[in-house]
Amino acid sequence: MLSKEQNDRLTQVGPGTPCGELMRRYWIPIAPSAQLLENPVRKVRILGEDLVLYKDTSGGLGLIGDRCLHRNVDLQFGIPDKCGLRCPYHGWLFDETGKCVERPMEGAPQAEIKQKLKGYPVQEMGGLVFAYMGPLPAPDLPRWDLFVWPNSIRQIGLTVIDCNWLQCQENTGDPTHSAWAHGHLFEYELSRNGKLDERSSDNLHTLHQRKRVGVGIKEIYASQTEHGFRKGIRYSKDLGADADKDVEHSTVIFPFYTQTGKTGAPRSEYQIRVPIDDTHTYHICYQCYAAPPGVEAPEQDVVPYYIPPTHDDTGRPILDYVLAQDAIVWVAQGPIADRTTELLGRTDIPIVVLRRQLDEQIKRVEQGLEPMNYFQKSPDIIHPLGSAPDYDKPESLNKHGFRKYYHKGFANDDADRYGPLIETVKDLHRAIEDFEIRRAAGQQRDPAHA
Ligand code: FES
Ligand SMILES: [Fe+2]
Structure with a gap:
C-alpha cells in the first residue's frame, strides 16, 4: 500500500513532476x-x-x-x-x-x-x-540488444492502453499473474466461445503452461541487477510442483521495458510502456525473431508495425491472446491505480522491489545524479539479461520453447498473430526446426559430439 503522495510521485509524468523528471533522462x-x-x-x-x-x-x-x-x-x-x-x-x-x-x-x-x-x-x-526530452547534452542512445541483434527479422505491435504506465510496468514485476490472466482467464474465454478443444488440445498450449505457473509455489524471489531486476518463482515438489526448481520470469529493464524470451532466440520481445500522459500508455511490443548461425533470416528494409486489436466489431474485449489479457487487467485497475487501498501479499514482493527501485532512481535525479541505464557513452550492444546468447547451448535460449513453434499454431496465442510478418516468421521457425533436427542427427552420427 502507498500513501496518496507516494502514488502521485511514482505515477505522474508531466513536466516538473518527480517521475516525469526521471523519464526525461531517457x-x-x-x-x-x-x-x-x-x-x-x-x-x-x-x-x-x-x-x-x-x-x-x-x-x-x-x-x-x-x-x-x-x-x-x-x-x-x-x-x-x-x-x-x-x-x-x-x-x-x-x-x-x-x-x-x-x-x-x-x-x-x-x-x-x-x-x-x-x-x-x-x-x-x-x-x-x-x-x-530532458536537459542537454543528451546521453547516448542505449543500444539494447534486440534493437541491433544481427540475423533477425522484426515487427512492432502498437497499442494505446487507457491507464497509467506504472500499472503496465508493475505487471512485469508480477510473475504469478500468468496463472490466472493467461491461464484460467484464457481457458474461461475459450470455453465461453466453444473453442477450448480446438485451441488447447495440446498440453503445451499457453493456457496449460500458464496454469501450471500457479501450482507448487514455495516462494517468490526478486533481486536488483545492473539494468533493472530479475524475479521468479521457487517451486516445491512437496507442494505439488513437478520438481523442486526456480523458474525465472521476464526481466525488468529500468525504467519501462521488460524482455520476454532470450536474445538470439527464435522469438523474443521487449514490451515498452511509454507514458503518453498520466492516464494513457503507448505500449510497444518490439518483436525480434533471430536465426542461429547456420540459418539465414530474410533481409528486411523496413521494420513493419501493426496494431493488435483489443476489441471485436461488437465492442467486446478480445481475450484469447496474451497481450489482450494483460491489457484488460491493467485498464481494469482504473486510470491510475489507487494504491492507497490495495492489500499486497507474498506474490507482490517483486512489485515492492520495482516501486523501491523507481523511488530510488527518482531520488538520484532529485540529487542531480545520473539514474540507472543513463549512458553517457553506450556500448556497441547492451545485454539487459547480463550476457550474450550462447548458440553452443541452444537449450539456454529456449526458455519459452513453444514460441519457437509459431508454425505449429502457437502464434495464435500472442499478439504476433496480427503482425504483417507472421507468415515469414513461421517460415523462419520451420527453417530453424529443420536445422535443429539436422544438427541433432549429425551429432548422433558424430562421436565427437556424443
Ligand atoms: S503561419 Fe500563421 S498560424 Fe502558422
Ligand atoms: Fe502477462
Whole structure:
C-alpha cells in the first residue's frame, strides 16, 4: 500500500513532476520509423506534452511543439521543407530546435523572434524513432540488444492502453499473474466461445503452461541487477510442483521495458510502456525473431508495425491472446491505480522491489545524479539479461520453447498473430526446426559430439 503522495510521485509524468523528471533522462521510443514513410508528419503526445514529429525533405527528423507561434495552428498539418516544417496557414518555417527561421510575407529584413517552440532531439534505431526530452547534452542512445541483434527479422505491435504506465510496468514485476490472466482467464474465454478443444488440445498450449505457473509455489524471489531486476518463482515438489526448481520470469529493464524470451532466440520481445500522459500508455511490443548461425533470416528494409486489436466489431474485449489479457487487467485497475487501498501479499514482493527501485532512481535525479541505464557513452550492444546468447547451448535460449513453434499454431496465442510478418516468421521457425533436427542427427552420427 502507498500513501496518496507516494502514488502521485511514482505515477505522474508531466513536466516538473518527480517521475516525469526521471523519464526525461531517457531516450523514449515514440513511433515506428515506418509510420513516417506513410506520412512524414505525425502528432505525438509523450509525457503529457503535445508535439509534432516530422521528417523533412532532406531526411532530417524533428520533434517540436504542436502549435504554430503565429496563430496556434496545429502543426500536424504542416508541410515538410528542406530543413524543417512549415505551418500550413501562412508558411512560417520551424527548424528541429523549434526556432522559427522564416516568416514569408512578413517583409524583409526579418528580425529574429525570441519565442520558440519546444524542440527535442530524435534518433532512429532498429525501426523505432526515439526522443530525448530532458536537459542537454543528451546521453547516448542505449543500444539494447534486440534493437541491433544481427540475423533477425522484426515487427512492432502498437497499442494505446487507457491507464497509467506504472500499472503496465508493475505487471512485469508480477510473475504469478500468468496463472490466472493467461491461464484460467484464457481457458474461461475459450470455453465461453466453444473453442477450448480446438485451441488447447495440446498440453503445451499457453493456457496449460500458464496454469501450471500457479501450482507448487514455495516462494517468490526478486533481486536488483545492473539494468533493472530479475524475479521468479521457487517451486516445491512437496507442494505439488513437478520438481523442486526456480523458474525465472521476464526481466525488468529500468525504467519501462521488460524482455520476454532470450536474445538470439527464435522469438523474443521487449514490451515498452511509454507514458503518453498520466492516464494513457503507448505500449510497444518490439518483436525480434533471430536465426542461429547456420540459418539465414530474410533481409528486411523496413521494420513493419501493426496494431493488435483489443476489441471485436461488437465492442467486446478480445481475450484469447496474451497481450489482450494483460491489457484488460491493467485498464481494469482504473486510470491510475489507487494504491492507497490495495492489500499486497507474498506474490507482490517483486512489485515492492520495482516501486523501491523507481523511488530510488527518482531520488538520484532529485540529487542531480545520473539514474540507472543513463549512458553517457553506450556500448556497441547492451545485454539487459547480463550476457550474450550462447548458440553452443541452444537449450539456454529456449526458455519459452513453444514460441519457437509459431508454425505449429502457437502464434495464435500472442499478439504476433496480427503482425504483417507472421507468415515469414513461421517460415523462419520451420527453417530453424529443420536445422535443429539436422544438427541433432549429425551429432548422433558424430562421436565427437556424443
Ligand atoms: S498560424 Fe502558422 S503561419 Fe500563421
Ligand atoms: Fe502477462
